Amino acid sequence: TDDLIVVKNLKKYFPIRAGLLKKIVSHVQAVENINFTIRKGETLGLVGESGCGKSTTGRTILRLLEKTEGEVYYKGQDIYDLSKHEMIQLRREMQIIFQDPYSSLNPRMPVSDIVGEALEQHGIAKGKQKIERVKELVETCGLAPYHIRRYPHEFSGGQRQRIGIARALALNPDFIVCDEPVSALDVSIQSQILNLLMDLQQERQLTYLFISHDLSVVKHISDRIGVMYLGNLVELADKDDLYEQPLHPYTQALLSAIPLADPRKKINRILLKGDIPSPSNPPRGCRFHTRCPYAMNECKIEVPEFKEAKEKHFVACHLV
Ligand code: SF4
Ligand code: MG
DSSP: OOEEEEEEEEEEEEEEEETTTTEEEEEEEEEEEEEEEEETTOEEEEEOSTTSSHHHHHHHHHTSSOOSEEEEEETTEEGGGSOHHHHHHHTTTEEEEOSOHHHHSOTTSOHHHHHHHHHHHTTSOOHHHHHHHHHHHHHHTTOOGGGGGSOGGGSOHHHHHHHHHHHHHTTOOSEEEEESTTTTSOHHHHHHHHHHHHHHHHHHTOEEEEEESOHHHHHHHOSEEEEEETTEEEEEEEHHHHHHSOOSHHHHHHHHTSOOSSTTSOOOOOOOOSOOOOTTSOOSSSTTTTTOTTOOGGGGTSOOOOEEEETTEEEOOTTO
């Protein structure tokens, strides 16, 4: 098949410990039964408010965090069946770009080491050869090669993110989780970095999971988009389909809150009541029912199934 990533019933809980004996008293249900696929060469956007489990999903797919339950297939192989050593090998193919390039770049390392570290660790290049590779990589990411002697603090936020991208590309990966890569940047810089990511995708046949709380950012870069709420994937569809015909009330609310590019289009504003409940004690039934303007009795009891409502358009809602 064309699926690079297949995620089945993925669940990630974090224990909450208390008392002298640090006994587990409850769990943060960060990711609850998520299912999706990512096709080779596409960008799947993952959107939702902060704390909804997007980053946890991304990290669990890379096995930077261990799952609680479920399966994650990469090129047909369940990565949770791999040994530690095999997983280190696979790391070459699966990379991550972080939100805050400043805190993710070692301040005591020059760019040549930050970007070149993995080349050396994996025995790909060292010494002069490594430096040449690093120069190529930073140039590919829009930085002049002479920058490689410099340290992270000498760069602007946008430049630092270019370094973060160069580092992610060093091992020639197939799949990259982009976790809010432009959220810390000025709007004018955001589009430069997004364009860079899209150019690199074309040139290198990359597949992205692109995580953002910003709907206009995911719209720009994604082929398909998944919407998360409180650990659940509530909707998944082709980008245009999702923006034009959102089926889930939460997606409708998110979309109605952003300014429209086309002011002739009329959209009903949906205002959500209340706050996001705690993921350590999520509502029963549909996790969105405490805030949903259409909630019915059934919603408080039955978990809505995530199902294909229209062709390639998945949603978890009793109304649909
Ligand atoms: Fe709203 Fe019910 Fe649909 Fe949940 S299942 S989104 S509460 S209508
Ligand atoms: Mg996050």
